Amino acid sequence: MTPFGEALRRLRAERGVTQRQMAKAIGVSPAYLSALEHGNRSEPSWEFIQRVIGYFNIIWDEAEELQMLAGLSRPKVTINTSGLTPKATEVVNKLAAVIDRLDLQTLQRIETLIDSDEAFRGAGTVPDGQHRAKDKPPQ
Template sequence: MTPFGARLRAMRQARGVTLSTMAADLGVSSAYLSALEHGRRGRPPWHLVQGVIAYFNVIWDEAEELARLAELSHPRVTVDTAGLAPEATELANLLARDIARLTREDAADLVQRLKRATGSE
């Protein structure tokens, strides 16, 4: 599941909207919306993100957060470490190899540590 997919599903369920109703209202198929929620589809196109924002009538911070989550929701990532320190290449390779073995809590901890280290909180 991607960050955007998880948020989309939570918003939809919290408002009691069915997948098929939302898909029809947004002009996409139920299969596509389901795949997006489950992380089987990559980053949603900008017009769909805007459609979701309008659909749920979210504003300001929540709209920005949805856009940010969409940007970070590509399930197949390529990391180019050319020209970086050897530790960066090792980190990228270890993450690629071992990410499936991390618990959700460990992954969340690594995300927070990286955000603090890079000032992107």
Template sequence: MTPFGHKVRELRRQRGVSQKQMARDLEISAAYLSALEHGHRGQPSWALVQQIITYFDLIWDDAQELEDLARLSHPKVAIDTGGLSPEATKLVNLMARNIHRLSHQEIRALLDYMEKKDSSL
């Protein structure tokens, strides 16, 4: 599941909206919405994210959060380490090979670290 898919599912459940009803209201297929929620589809389009923001009547920080989650929700990431150090290439290869073995706490710690780096730019 992607961060975006998790958030959409959470919003649906909080408001008591079924997946089928939301898909019908947004004029998309229920299969596509399900695939988005489960991380079996790539990032949603900007237009769909805006539709969902409107659908749930999200404003300010909540709308921005959903947009940010959509940008960070591609389930198959490619990382170009060309021009970086050998250590950088080794790091991303080890991450790709071992991410499924990391515990929730280990992932959370790495995520916290990377989010701090990202916000300091």
């Protein structure tokens, strides 16, 4: 499940809406909603997110959070480390090798470390869907 899929499922549950009901109302298939919720589809389009926001009548902070979660919900991420340090490539490959075995506490510690680093604040995602590693050699 992706962060967006988890939020979508929570919104439906809070409002007592089935996948079938929501799918019909916003013009997608129930299978598509299910695939989004389970992380079997890539990040949803801006248009789709706007339909969800309108369907649930979400405003302000909650709408921004849903859009942010959608951007963090790509189940297949590519990280390009060409041009970065060998250490950046090493760390990314180690993380890729163990990500499926990390417990929630460890993932939260990694997230806290990333979020606390000024180089990462506001980094977000690159428009082509790739993340940039920020491990640059000291000058």
